[in-house]
Amino acid sequence: xxxxxxxxxxxxxxxxxxxxxxxxxxxxxxxxxxxxxxxxxxxxxxxxxxxxxxxxxxxxxxxxxxxxxxxxxxxxxxxxxxxxxxxxxxxxxxxxxxxxxxxxxxxxxxxxxxxxxxxxxxxxxxxxxxxxxxxxxxxxxxxxxxxxxxxxxxxxxxxxxxxxxxxxxxxxxxxxxxxxxxxxxxxxxxxxxxxxxxxxxxxxxxxxxxxxxxxxxxxxxxxxxxxxxxxxxxxxxxxxxxxxxxxxxxxxxxxxxxxxxxxxxxxxxxxxxxxxxxxxxxxxxxxxxxxxxxxxxxxxxxxxxxxxxxxxxxxxxxxxxxxxxxxxxxxxxxxxxxxxxxxxxxxxxxxxxxxxxxxxxxxxxxxxxxxxxxxxxxxxxxxxxxxxxxxxxxxxxxxxxxxxxxxxxxxxxxxxxxxxxxxxxxxxxxxxxxxxxxxxxxxxxxxxxxxxxxxxxxxxxxxxxxxxxxxxxxxxxxxxxxxxxxxxxxxxxxxxxxxxxxxxxxxxxxxxxxxxxxxxxxxxxxxxxxxxxxxxxxxxxxxxxxxxxxxxxxxxxxxxxxxxxx
Numbered sequence: 184x185x186x187x188x189x190x191x192x193x194x195x196x197x198x199x200x201x202x203x204x205x206x207x208x209x210x211x212x213x214x215x216x217x218x219x220x221x222x223x224x225x226x227x228x229x230x231x232x233x234x235x236x237x238x239x240x241x242x243x244x245x246x247x248x249x250x251x252x253x254x255x256x257x258x259x260x261x262x263x264x265x266x267x268x269x270x271x272x273x274x275x276x277x278x279x280x281x282x283x284x285x286x287x288x289x290x291x292x293x294x295x296x297x298x299x300x301x302x303x304x305x306x307x308x309x310x311x312x313x314x315x316x317x318x319x320x321x322x323x324x325x326x327x328x329x330x331x332x333x334x335x336x337x338x339x340x341x342x343x344x345x346x347x348x349x350x351x352x353x354x355x356x357x358x359x360x361x362x363x364x365x366x367x368x369x370x371x372x373x374x375x376x377x378x379x380x381x382x383x384x385x386x387x388x389x390x391x392x393x394x395x396x397x398x399x400x401x402x403x404x405x406x407x408x409x410x411x412x413x414x415x416x417x418x419x420x421x422x423x424x425x426x427x428x429x430x431x432x433x434x435x436x437x438x439x440x441x442x443x444x445x446x447x448x449x450x451x452x453x454x455x456x457x458x459x460x461x462x463x464x465x466x467x468x469x470x471x472x473x474x475x476x477x478x479x480x481x482x483x484x485x486x487x488x489x490x491x492x493x494x495x496x497x498x499x500x501x502x503x504x505x506x507x508x509x510x511x512x513x514x515x516x517x518x519x520x521x522x523x524x525x526x527x528x529x530x531x532x533x534x535x536x537x538x539x540x541x542x543x544x545x546x547x548x549x550x551x552x553x554x555x556x557x558x559x560x561x562x563x564x565x566x567x568x569x570x571x572x573x574x575x576x577x578x579x580x581x582x583x584x585x586x587x588x589x590x591x592x593x594x595x596x597x598x599x600x601x602x603x604x605x606x607x608x609x610x611x612x613x614x615x616x617x618x619x620x621x622x623x624x625x626x627x628x629x630x631x632x633x634x635x636x637x638x639x640x641x642x643x644x645x646x647x648x649x650x651x652x653x654x655x656x657x658x659x660x661x662x663x664x665x666x667x668x669x670x671x672x673x674x675x676x677x678x679x680x681x682x683x684x685x686x687x688x689x690x691x692x693x694x695x696x697x698x699x700x701x702x703x704x705x706x707x708x709x710x711x712x713x714x715x716x717x718x719x720x721x722x723x724x725x726x727x728x729x730x731x732x733x734x735x736x737x738x739x740x741x742x743x744x745x746x747x748x749x
């Protein structure tokens with residue numbers, strides 16, 4: 184039993200903020216057009232909570248006069264340095280587009296460091312797991328409601344025609360992996376938290392997760408989630424006594440959940456679509472092409488990479504070359520820009536070269552060494568917690584789309600580190616200076632994220648006008664948080680104004696800035712707008728040249744979408 188009244192106020196506040204994050208922060212919704220990172224409101228709000236936890240970690244250092252580190256954290260710090268070094272390479276002229284990714288890594292590292300400053304007892308560590316489970320349960324109920332209860336005009340804009348429940352994450356694979364992680368944590372706690380049998384609330388939480396989560400995993404039909412569920416179960420089975428009634432109940436509830444998730448009740452007037460074998464095979468073929476092309480990008484410059492921020496353009500170029508050499512490819516050209524290769528290692532390798540890969544391997548290696556220093560059964564039990572999210576980083580992009588997955592993953596690694604690793608305490612002479620970042624970091628992040636939230640709402644309003652009310656763009660307080668969309672919308676405003684007024688100076692400015700934007704993301708619609716603008720100012724030869732560039736980049740799509748030209 185945790186005696187909260189006897190804990191230091193910083194620890195009380197830590198769990199209060201953690202509870203606020205997993206009970207409320209990760210479920211925040213406001214209308215948006217989807218995307219990743221700070222394009223999603225729950226990520227924006229989430230960073231406010233994480234910044235508060237970082238501030239509490241600094242307060243803890245201020246109070247104790249020492250900083251606590253562990254070997255895995257030290258290796259993670261080294262890896263972070265290796266991940267940052269490509270920013271100083273000579274080919275980093277697009278790195279400004281990746282600052283939020285780097286800051287997200289830094290924020291996660293500081294979150295980890297802050298948690299290390301609180302010496303949590305075993306029951307306090309389990310309490311953190313229960314908070315994560317509360318977040319999973321709330322999301323599972325939301326997903327259940329989307330699947331069975333949401334109407335056509337619902338408050339989330341959920342598509343009941345496709346009807347694949349995605350929760351707050353707005354992406355089905357991310358939702359499914361969160362559900363699998365919840366199952367892994369609940370089985371772990373049933374095996375390890377002996378006090379759970381004395382609490383009706385804990386038992387309800389532990390037994391409701393396998394039912395609701397399994398139902399949604401079956402409904403979503405994500406291959407990664409099925410594999411993740413199987414892997415965590417195989418890892419956890421060695422420390423699971425199937426003869427215990429509570430384990431048998433857990434398994435039974437999970438099986439019922441899967442059964443109901445696969446069931447298509449005719450009595451409900453709902454659309455329960457199936458993923459066809461053909462669609463599944465096409466998805467696999469596309470994923471293999473993503474991996475192959477991204478690996479080839481790494482091989483083009485394995486030492487320095489292609490530069491941070493270059494993936495979108497470089498991938499489009501290599502895909503265009505593939506299609507020109509193999510026009511009968513099974514995976515045809517498509518008009519969308521690929522933001523991510525659906526594999527974290529390949530993204531860092533393609534953009535940053537070998538050093539980021541070494542950094543990622545250092546993190547993975549230090550973690551594996553740590554957990555396998557103890558008995559194999561115990562090691563596998565802890566490994567089962569991290570496996571679902573770890574697997575998804577190799578077949579999807581959970582950390583780009585969901586801060587929740589990043590923080591949940593770090594919490595799992597932290598709790599494993601405290602349980603198995605060795606900690607080192609260092610006395611600080613100037614420890615009282617820690618109060619400065621303890622105040623500044625939460626303050627700056629909170630102000631920034633509140634302004635980003637305002638920007639998100641402004642951009643959503645702009646999108647609801649059909650991208651016509653360009654004056655709304657001037658009201659955004661933090662447009663750089665939405666840099667790609669903002670630059671794209673700014674170009675549209677220049678194009679619309681230039682075409683309406685036939686002002687050559689405005690159209691030329693549009694063309695110049697569009698050329699710069701194409702170095703980052705060669706959107707198909709931008710080529711068409713440039714072609715139209717050049718025709719409007721009488722530059723026919725340049726317009727034809729732009730069209731040839733577009734047709735090379737999109738060999739099967741440009742003419743199909745915009746016609747055969749002049």
